[in-house]
Amino acid sequence: MALYVKNFSAGFAGHQILKTVTLRFKKNQINVIVGPSGCGKTTLLKSINRTAEMEKGFSFSGEIRLGKENVYANQDPSVIRRKIGLVFQTPVALPLSIKENVLFGPRYFGCRDKPKLATVAEHCLQRAGLWAEVKDKLDLPARTLSGGQKQRLAIARALAAEPEVLLLDEPCSSLDPASTKLIEALLLDLAGQLTIVLVTHNLFQANRVAHEVIFLMDGQVIESGSRDQMFSHPEQAETKAFFSGLL
Amino acid sequence: MNWRHGQDRLWLAAFWGAGLLILLILGSILSCLLIKGGPALSLDFLTTGPKGTPLGISGGILPCLKGTISLMAIALTAAAFPGIVTAVYLVEFGEHSRLKNIINLTVQCMAGIPSIVTGLFGYALFVVYSGFGISLLAGGLSLGIMVFPVIVVTARDALLGVNPLYRLTGLSLGVSRRYLLVRVILPQALPGILSGLLLAAGYAAGATAPIMVTAAAISAGSSGNLFTPVMALPYHLYILFSQHISLENAYGTALVLVLLLLLLNTTALWLRRIKEKGA
Ligand SMILES: Nc1ncnc2c1ncn2[C@@H]1O[C@H](COP(=O)(O)OP(=O)(O)O)[C@@H](O)[C@H]1O
Ligand SMILES: [Mg+2]
Numbered sequence: 001m002a003l004y005v006k007n008f009s010a011g012f013a014g015h016q017i018l019k020t021v022t023l024r025f026k027k028n029q030i031n032v033i034v035g036p037s038g039c040g041k042t043t044l045l046k047s048i049n050r051t052a053e054m055e056k057g058f059s060f061s062g063e064i065r066l067g068k069e070n071v072y073a074n075q076d077p078s079v080i081r082r083k084i085g086l087v088f089q090t091p092v093a094l095p096l097s098i099k100e101n102v103l104f105g106p107r108y109f110g111c112r113d114k115p116k117l118a119t120v121a122e123h124c125l126q127r128a129g130l131w132a133e134v135k136d137k138l139d140l141p142a143r144t145l146s147g148g149q150k151q152r153l154a155i156a157r158a159l160a161a162e163p164e165v166l167l168l169d170e171p172c173s174s175l176d177p178a179s180t181k182l183i184e185a186l187l188l189d190l191a192g193q194l195t196i197v198l199v200t201h202n203l204f205q206a207n208r209v210a211h212e213v214i215f216l217m218d219g220q221v222i223e224s225g226s227r228d229q230m231f232s233h234p235e236q237a238e239t240k241a242f243f244s245g246l247l
Numbered sequence: 248m249n250w251r252h253g254q255d256r257l258w259l260a261a262f263w264g265a266g267l268l269i270l271l272i273l274g275s276i277l278s279c280l281l282i283k284g285g286p287a288l289s290l291d292f293l294t295t296g297p298k299g300t301p302l303g304i305s306g307g308i309l310p311c312l313k314g315t316i317s318l319m320a321i322a323l324t325a326a327a328f329p330g331i332v333t334a335v336y337l338v339e340f341g342e343h344s345r346l347k348n349i350i351n352l353t354v355q356c357m358a359g360i361p362s363i364v365t366g367l368f369g370y371a372l373f374v375v376y377s378g379f380g381i382s383l384l385a386g387g388l389s390l391g392i393m394v395f396p397v398i399v400v401t402a403r404d405a406l407l408g409v410n411p412l413y414r415l416t417g418l419s420l421g422v423s424r425r426y427l428l429v430r431v432i433l434p435q436a437l438p439g440i441l442s443g444l445l446l447a448a449g450y451a452a453g454a455t456a457p458i459m460v461t462a463a464a465i466s467a468g469s470s471g472n473l474f475t476p477v478m479a480l481p482y483h484l485y486i487l488f489s490q491h492i493s494l495e496n497a498y499g500t501a502l503v504l505v506l507l508l509l510l511l512n513t514t515a516l517w518l519r520r521i522k523e524k525g526a
Contacts, residue, residue, distance in 0.1 A: 051419045078418070078423060079421065081420065081421035082420065083421075085420070088412070088415065090412060092410075094413060094417065094431055095435055096431070104417070104420060104422070105422060108421075108423070108426045109421075157420065161420050161421055
């Protein structure tokens, strides 16, 4: 499902972070957001899946739509959070077994059937490229996994909620190159099945996986376009400077 | 450079000194109790009731031990559930609400009420108004009021100690707060909450003032009847000592009380350790 952000501003306790952001994330593509740290990338992702409102003093104006659905229309944020998964920068393993981490959403959404749950767990771990490594230790505590495995577990857990959009906030920033490569391959696999929004501070990574690139600075969209256009022919001076490592 | 170094050593010495002082104080209390109360301690002392005239000049403390444990049990039964629920509300649900501040303030004030005042309140509410009379139930409930803020504060800290990323991660999957609470947050906070309950139990076991006016008797059987007065370790100790009945048995009783508290507190500490080692 395509995702639209329209004239969206947001901030904490009166301090404005996002300034009338207007964007379109293309359906079933990898949309990469780049920008200097502190420019509001995380705030944007958290606004999109409505976890920002858990934080103190959050306020916003403008609109975010998932297809035709207004993300902020529903009183209950959990409905939209299920449709728009978010994987955080720090890999988090819930203090449960590997399998129960994946089934955390499905069990809540009402799946009780044991063989069905086992299938869901396997399927999601497969899609997250983790199955081969964990299939013999599904009942071990998830904290025994490495950082890279935990991050893929987080992706499997998010996929298990059957989201239409997957947001990832610098998912590789604490991982080694091998794990990073695995996750990039995985994202390329997943694109085509669901809309992906990836925040990264790594321009090489952006270049490797992006279909679309959005350059955010100081809470504003400076420029966006296809990867080739953004990397080869950026129009704005700030974009040029950022992409050449000057910013 | 040398001055710095000297200063560091001074601080270090101060810390060590403070630590040693605490150990010394605890050590002296324990050894004093052991020396003076040790001789009174025996299996008989723990398994028979007080005897002689005045009562307690000989014999043991069984009814007091039973009474204290019953008082403790009632206090916890009454206060644990409301205390934990209050803490859960404060941490998990009351985030942006006014009520949270009011509750926090109330709990803080309750914690500051002198225990004899809690006792008087318990007397008015349970002994007189509710018609329980001077009784195990009235004393247990008064102690329950006394330990309620302890339970709230320890449970709140246990919940606050749970990795906040679990909440963010869990909720970002679209599950409810209640589901997250039951499956992740409470199990994580459980050792801390239990440890708080044990601390509260110890606090209740040692409190004398509230039960003096609501529950305690100089002599009572250990029938377990909720509506009759009970004997209790701290009150028995107080009577033995203040009425010059038997200093040796007073020390013996004190020793048993302190050992009970040590047991509760070390278990609490051990539980907290588990939590630190866990996921
Ligand atoms: N919960 C919050 N309360 C107040 N300020 C916040 C909060 N979260 C983020 N900020 C501020 O918003 C700005 C943007 O943060 P963030 O979205 O995390 O940037 P990025 O992810 O691009 O590095 C920062 O200046 C940060 O300090
Ligand atoms: Mg960020």
